[in-house]
Amino acid sequence: xxxxxxxxxxxxxxxxxxxxxxxxxxxxxxxxxxxxxxxxxxxxxxxxxxxxxxxxxxxxxxxxxxxxxxxxxxxxxxxxxxxxxxxxxxxxxxxxxxxxxxxxxxxxxxxxx
Amino acid sequence: xxxxxxxxxxxxxxxxxxxxxxxxxxxxxxxxxxxxxxxxxxxxxxxxxxxxxxxxxxxxxxxxxxxxxxxxxxxxxxxxxxxxxxxxxxxxxxxxxxxxxxxxxxxxxxxxxxxxxxxxxxxxxxxxxxxxxxxxxxxxxxxxxxxxxxxxxxxxxxxxxxxxxxxxxxxxxxxxxxxxxxxxxxxxxxxxx
Numbered sequence: 225x226x227x228x229x230x231x232x233x234x235x236x237x238x239x240x241x242x243x244x245x246x247x248x249x250x251x252x253x254x255x256x257x258x259x260x261x262x263x264x265x266x267x268x269x270x271x272x273x274x275x276x277x278x279x280x281x282x283x284x285x286x287x288x289x290x291x292x293x294x295x296x297x298x299x300x301x302x303x304x305x306x307x308x309x310x311x312x313x314x315x316x317x318x319x320x321x322x323x324x325x326x327x328x329x330x331x332x333x334x335x336x337x
Numbered sequence: 338x339x340x341x342x343x344x345x346x347x348x349x350x351x352x353x354x355x356x357x358x359x360x361x362x363x364x365x366x367x368x369x370x371x372x373x374x375x376x377x378x379x380x381x382x383x384x385x386x387x388x389x390x391x392x393x394x395x396x397x398x399x400x401x402x403x404x405x406x407x408x409x410x411x412x413x414x415x416x417x418x419x420x421x422x423x424x425x426x427x428x429x430x431x432x433x434x435x436x437x438x439x440x441x442x443x444x445x446x447x448x449x450x451x452x453x454x455x456x457x458x459x460x461x462x463x464x465x466x467x468x469x470x471x472x473x474x475x476x477x478x479x480x481x482x483x484x485x486x487x488x489x490x491x492x493x494x495x496x497x498x499x500x501x502x503x504x505x506x507x508x509x510x511x512x513x514x515x516x517x518x519x520x521x522x523x524x525x526x527x528x529x530x
Contacts, residue, residue: 246393246394246395246396246397246398247395247396247397248394248395248396251391251395251396252396255388255391258384258388259384262377262380262381262384265377265380265381266374266377266378266381268377269370269373269374269376269377270374271370272367272370272371272374273363273366273367273370274367275359275360275363275364275366275367275429275433276358276359276360276363276364277359277360277364277432277503278357278358278359278436278500279358279500280359280500280503280504280507281359283504283507284429284503284507287425287507288367288371288425291371291374291418291421291422291425294418294421295374295378295418295422298378298381298411298414298415298418301411301414302381302411305407305408305411308407309404312400
């Protein structure tokens with residue numbers, strides 16, 4: 225279901241300064257889930273079996289280990305961004321009554337995670 | 338390694354090592370895994386790239402700027418990791434293919450030598466050199482030995498070439514920029530970090 229989802233929100237304390245932002249909460253929720261799914265997939269695919277490459281077995285294993293670590297860090301960053309989205313939604317919820325009400329209605333599934 | 342069925346001619350001490358140590362099957366398997374990892378990174382790259390193009394109307398303000406920036410950095414990280422995986426996948430697949438050909442050449446050397454020469458323990462042993470072309474006992478063995486040596490040289494040259502190509506792929510990764518992107522938290526437009 226795609227909820228209308230675009231809200232003009234005024235946040236406190238900057239709310240008092242008149243700052244307005246638009247938030248497509250439903251889309252952000254999809255982004256978060258997408259990030260987590262991709263993180264899982266990359267982490268799963270980063271498990272590489274070091275081959276028997278004769279005299280080059282050691283250097284090959286080191287290279288693969290390096291790549292696996294790198295992919296693992298990428299997956300961790302994807303999760304960090306997903307968590308950041310989650311935190312952002314939570315804080316937005318707490319920071320403004322009107323926006324909070326909207327977020328609560330639209331993102332209860334996300335906030336409950 | 339096959340052992341000659343009939344009694345081999347005298348081995349005089351020279352031998353060639355016909356064992357191929359790398360296992361091309363395991364290399365191919367890992368190359369496939371690397372290609373799969375590359376595909377996963379490429380899918381993530383596409384997704385993150387779309388996140389980075391999120392409209393101001395979908396997430397505005399400083400939060401939107403930071404989110405798009407973080408998504409852009411992660412897009413680049415996914416692209417680099419995917420590219421590296423892809424290059425290693427292709428390099429390792431080429432290595433496996435080369436080693437398979439090396440193994441074929443060595444098998445040919447052994448097959449040609451087995452009827453005439455002592456073959457065992459991963460080696461082909463040389464016969465005594467015939468005194469002259471009229472030596473009907475040693476000349477065929479000597480010819481087989483020389484053929485085996487030629488095939489062995491071709492196989493080892495290909496193995497060296499294949500190994501160097503793989504090492505170039507591996508070495509290239511060392512100089513790749515390994516800087517990871519800083520991941521920024523999403524601010525609530527200057528108030529919450």
